[in-house]
Amino acid sequence: MKLNQLFYSIITLLVLLMSCAGSKIDKVLEQGNVLQENFKTTIPFTYVSGWIVLEVEIQGKAHNFILDTGSSNLITKEFAEELNSKVLGAEDIEDINDTANSTEYTRLSNIKIGNVDFKNTIAGIVDLNKIxxxxxxxxxxxxxSNLMRRAVWDFDFQNQLITIANDESKLDIPSETIDSKMYIGTAGIPAVTVKINGQKVLNNTVDFGNGGTNLLRGDYFVKQRDANLITRYVRGTQKAFGGFGRTQDKTFYQTxxxxxxxxxHTVNNIHARVKSGAGNNLGLAFFKNYRVILNWNKKKLRLIEITKAGNDSYKSYGFSTLFENEGIYVNRIVEMSSASQFLKQEDKIVRIDDTSYANITEEDYCGFYRDGYDNGTDTVSITVxxxxxxFTFQLIKTELL
Structure with a gap:
């Protein structure tokens, strides 16, 4: 089992150029067009640590980008320097932790995806690599999504293919689909309305940048918990991640x-996490069960069921990690788990089973983060x-929900 599957540790950035009502950035983010009028292209993508990664062409060179419907375009500071990007202005950006920063933005003259040229879209310049x-x-x-809104996007998650077209008529769509109205927010970020346990829940971001579990906003969780509509949950604490780094400890719930x-379309027994500062969010854990078509022009989300979503369980050792100060440290701890009986946040991990992590570089940690430490059993020995x-502890993977 990969680390991201085991701990649901994929980081949901949800970074977008936020603005006050009437701010000029709302209009700026609407800029951009497609060079071709009639187009259709199909491109492959890969999953890297839970994210969708695809190859794009900028200034005649290939570059790897994460595709994230829950974000506006972003480029790293290093890439902005490589492009000699002209800064158009600065605006407050707010990440998932409600941490704000004044962030510069630029215009990308052309991004070629497959054989489609996306012209003059806006991108924030963010120090992504510090995470x-x-x-x-x-x-x-x-x-x-401020780029994606210029086309129809058809996602085949099983075969890892994306088809981009100017119109749905170019796609082979079955007569029976699951349809939902798509609401378009700042930066073109899409959201849908769902019902949870019979109650309407607005503004559920369609977030392909969330490779982990779905998110439920805290006030909805409390309301449903108090009404006994949600009865199964466990609590934990962790340092949360956002576009501007980590926060201090925050409480979360798994439910x-x-x-x-x-x-x-009804899905039963679906897993979600409740995080401070996070909105309602449907991620890839849900959407991977479907072929998904996003149509910004018609404001429609279409699903074609491939596998049955739901019937989820939550089985975990009950901890996750972070890399700081040239070491791996315990971050998230879930109550009622095996980890909660032995580990403490900020314990430094020096060994897992027979592998030493006492002296580890950032590159070493990347391999650890990508591959995890599946030993084929439900027990693990961890030394901190x-x-x-x-101290050395034997942890047992436990079904918590």
Whole structure:
């Protein structure tokens, strides 16, 4: 089992150029067009640490970008320097932790994806590589919804193919689909309305940048918990990640939702996480069960069921890690788990089973983050240092939900 599957540790950036009402950035983000009038192209993509990574062409060179419908276009500071990007202005950006920063933005004259040329779209310039887990992916930026809104996007997650077309008529779509109205927010970021346990829940971001579990906003969780509509959950604490780094400890919950309805389609027993500062969010854990067509022009999300979503369980050792100060440290701890009985946040991990992590480089951590440490069993031996002393514990993977 990969580390991201085991700990749901994929980082949901949800970074976008946020603005106050009437701010000029709303209009700036609408800039851009497609050079071709009639087009259709199919491109492959890969999954890297849970993210969708695709190759694009900029200034005649190939570059790897993460595709994230929950974000606007972003490029790294290093790539902006390579392009000699002209800064058009600066605007407050807010990440998933409600951490704001004044961030510059630029115009990308052309991004070629397959045989389609996206012209003059806006991108924020963000120091993405300061988050180690993103730096591990070796990308130059994010393709976001302010670019994607110029076309129809058809995702075949099973075969790892994306088809981009100017019109749905160019796609082979079955007569029976699951349809939902798509609401378009700032930067073209799409959202849908769903029903959770019979109650309408607005503004569920369609977020392909979330390679982990779905997110439920805290106030919705509390309301449903108090009404006994949500009865199964476990609590934990962690340092959260956003576009501007990590926060101090925040409480989160893992829960199973009995019923989620999107359009006329019902999914039972679907897993979700409740995180401070996070909105409602459907990620790849849900959408990978479908062929997905996003049509910004018609404001429509279409799903073709491939596998059955839901019937989720949450089985975990109950901890996750982060890389800081040339070491691997315990980050997330889930109550009621095996880890909660033995580990403490900020324990330094020096050994897992027979592998030493006492002296580890950032490149070494990238391999650890990518591959995890599946030993084929539901037990793991972990050695940590705490206040100058070394401790070894045997952890058991436990079904918590």
């Amino acid at each position: 180690t887990e993103i730096g591990c992916v070796k990308i130059d930026g994010f393709i976001g 199973n939702i009995d019923e989620l309805k999107i359009g006329n 240092t705490r206040e100058g002393k070394e």
